[in-house]
Amino acid sequence: MSVVYEGPGELGMKFVAQMDRLTLEKIGEEGLANAARNQAVMHRGKSIAELRGGPVGEGDSAIVIAAGPSIPRRNPIEAIKASGYKGALVATDSAMYYMLRNGVIPDLVVTVDPQEGLVRWFGQPDLDHEEIAKDDYWRRQDMDFAFADELKTNREIMSLLETYGPQIKIALATCASKSLVDRVLDIGMQIYWWNPMFDDPDLPGSKTAALFEANGMPCINAGGNVGSSCYMIAHAVLEKKHVALTGIDFSYYPETPYFNTQYYRDLIDIIGEENLDSAYIRVFNPDLQKEFYTDPAYYWFRETFLELAADADCVTYNCTEGGILFGDHIRTQPLSQFLTDMKASGAR
Amino acid sequence: MSDLLKGNFKTKNEVVAPEVAEETLEDRFERTALKRLGGSIAFVSKKKVMWEFKPKS
Numbered sequence: 001m002s003v004v005y006e007g008p009g010e011l012g013m014k015f016v017a018q019m020d021r022l023t024l025e026k027i028g029e030e031g032l033a034n035a036a037r038n039q040a041v042m043h044r045g046k047s048i049a050e051l052r053g054g055p056v057g058e059g060d061s062a063i064v065i066a067a068g069p070s071i072p073r074r075n076p077i078e079a080i081k082a083s084g085y086k087g088a089l090v091a092t093d094s095a096m097y098y099m100l101r102n103g104v105i106p107d108l109v110v111t112v113d114p115q116e117g118l119v120r121w122f123g124q125p126d127l128d129h130e131e132i133a134k135d136d137y138w139r140r141q142d143m144d145f146a147f148a149d150e151l152k153t154n155r156e157i158m159s160l161l162e163t164y165g166p167q168i169k170i171a172l173a174t175c176a177s178k179s180l181v182d183r184v185l186d187i188g189m190q191i192y193w194w195n196p197m198f199d200d201p202d203l204p205g206s207k208t209a210a211l212f213e214a215n216g217m218p219c220i221n222a223g224g225n226v227g228s229s230c231y232m233i234a235h236a237v238l239e240k241k242h243v244a245l246t247g248i249d250f251s252y253y254p255e256t257p258y259f260n261t262q263y264y265r266d267l268i269d270i271i272g273e274e275n276l277d278s279a280y281i282r283v284f285n286p287d288l289q290k291e292f293y294t295d296p297a298y299y300w301f302r303e304t305f306l307e308l309a310a311d312a313d314c315v316t317y318n319c320t321e322g323g324i325l326f327g328d329h330i331r332t333q334p335l336s337q338f339l340t341d342m343k344a345s346g347a348r
Numbered sequence: 349m350s351d352l353l354k355g356n357f358k359t360k361n362e363v364v365a366p367e368v369a370e371e372t373l374e375d376r377f378e379r380t381a382l383k384r385l386g387g388s389i390a391f392v393s394k395k396k397v398m399w400e401f402k403p404k405s
Contacts, residue, residue, distance in 0.1 A: 015385055025379075026386035049399060113388040175389075197392040208392075212401045219398040224387040236397045266384040297387045304391040311396065 006278035011271065013281060015296035016303070023224065023297075028198055031114035031175035032207060035195065038174050038181055039215050045191025048171055049218050054238040056169065057088025057107045061242035061342050062234040063319075063335075065106070066227035067094035068249030069142045069256065070322035076246040076335050077102045083339040087242075090234050092226045093121040095247060096168075097153070098144055100160040108238075109168055109189075110230045112196055112222050114175040120147075122183045123158035127151065142252060142260040161187050171233055174217055194237075196222035196229070224297075224304045231305070235314035243314045244338045249323030250302045251283060251292035263295045283324040287332035292324050299324075306330070 006014075015022070063080065065071075077099060080089070091099055091106035099106050111118070120127070120138060127150070132138075138147045146153050161168075165187035172184060172191050184191060195217045201208040208219050220236065222229040227248045234243045258264055258276055267279050281299050284291045294302070302324050309316045309329040318325050319335035326332055 015382070018382070019385075019387060020391065022383045023386035023388075024390055025383040027389060031389070052399075115388075173389075196389050197395060197398075198390050200392055200395065201398050208398070209401070212398060216401070221392050221395045221397070222389040224389060224391040226388060228391075229389070232396070263385055266381075270378075270381045270384070296385055300387060300391075307393065311394070 006275070008277050009279075009281040011275065011278035012296045012299065015279065016281075016299050019224075019296060019300035023300075024198065027114050027175075028207070030177075031196070031198065032211065034114050034177055034181075035174040035211055035215065037178060038176065041181060041185065042174070042193055042215060042217070044185055045172065045193050047217055048192040048194040048220075048233070048237055051108070051169075051171075051192055051233075051237055052239070054088070054240070056090075056238050057240075058086040059342075060087075060240055061244070062088035062090050062238060062240040063244045063246060063338075064227065064230040064234055064248065065089060065091045065095045065099060066230065066245070066247035067092055067098065067144055068227075068247040068251075068320065068323060069253060070249050070320050071095065071098060071247045072145055073253075074246070074321050074335070076319070077104055079335050079339060080104070083343065085339055085342070087342060088234065088238055088240060090230045090238075092230055092247075093118065094144065094226065096121060097146065097157050097160070100164060101146070101156065105164050105167055107169065108171055108233070110171045110226055110233055111176055111180065112173040112226045112229045114173070114177060116177045116179060118177065119179040119183050120154070121157075122180065122187065123154055123161055124179075124183075125158065125186075127154045137265075140260055140264065141262065142256050161189075165189050171229075171237075173222070173229075174211070174215060193217045194233075195219040221308070223301070223308050225301050228301060228305050228308060231312075231316075232308060235312050239313075241314050242317065242338075242342065243312075244317040244319045244335065245325070246319050246335060248305075248318065248320050248325055249292070250298040250305070251294040251322075251324040253322070254291060254293060256293075261295055263297060267295070285324055285326055287318075287326045288322065290322075292322070294324055
């Protein structure tokens with residue numbers, strides 16, 4: 001793309017409008033190929049239907065723990081541990097290490113992204129200096145600062161999962177990459193397979209319907225990202241009626257340099273450094289009285305999440321204490337209040 | 349098409365068939381590059397979970 005002259009955030013909003021299509025072009029082919037290949041190992045796990053109505057956590061509440069930049073700032077696991085919360089803890093793959101190194105085994109881990117490379121959340125046995133030199137993504141990212149020290153963190157994850165991995169239930173998307181699936185099998189995690197929807201299963205020629213017919217696993221609307229997938233599984237599969245969110249920022253703190261954002265390298269390649277202000281979108285969160293900024297994909301995640309929340313059969317509490325997820329069907333409140341309320345209502 | 353439909357009257361103005369734009373290398377780059385900005389997985393509006401397969405009749 002050549003030189004673009006747009007106001008702040010304007011180009012970003014144009015990308016948001018195309019995000020359904022861009023996402024499908026990015027992951028569709030690879031995800032479906034992965035699902036076809038993974039069929040050979042599906043007998044090594046169960047269907048996520050076995051978790052329906054849920055033997056996961058006590059009571060009718062759940063807390064989603066994702067890996068947004070609020071996590072190192074708010075450290076929600078400390079309050080969760082102190083409260084003695086017994087409800088379900090549903091973690092993204094990216095937040096699993098945060099929980100384990102804080103002495104908490106998640107009740108369920110969710111993974112959905114079909115792309116190669118995300119095995120790193122599970123420890124990559126063959127990771128070496130050469131591999132690290134190829135890509136600075138893990139050192140740059142603003143989610144879990146521990147990943148800045150890549151080899152040390154990788155060793156720690158592998159060690160933690162060697163000990164605790166077999167105790168962990170994982171909602172493993174059928175579209176997951178070969179390296180990730182192989183690693184999960186090697187660890188001996190308890191696998192529950194599910195198909196993420198790729199398109200509307202009720203439309204003629206649907207890829208989702210074809211996938212269901214091929215492997216028989218339930219199809220879940222994954223909402224564009226793994227944090228939203230956790231939320232969907234918490235209320236639509238585990239049937240929890242009170243679902244709190246932590247680490248679901250969908251944005252960056254104002255002081256975070258563009259360099260540390262998820263899509264920085266991609267945006268530089270596509271629109272050039274001189275146009276970055278037009279791609280990043282500034283959002284004022286009225287519930288928190290604070291401004292954050294976000295990139296087009298994260299803004300799309302916010303929009304898709306709001307649609308999911310509007311249709312959900314649960315009360316949704318955003319206890320992230322940061323970020324841009326607010327709206328009609330979202331109750332913004334501190335995590336401590338959620339924990340106290342659940343304890344008081346006996347719904348914990 | 350022009351071999352089949354000859355027309356049976358003369359138009360007032362000359363009709364020029366629009367040229368179908370071929371995808372240039374730049375277009376292809378732009379399309380390939382833009383998809384890198386996409387999310388991690390698809391989102392499907394107004395859907396939750398499909399537990400059972402219902403084949404279309």
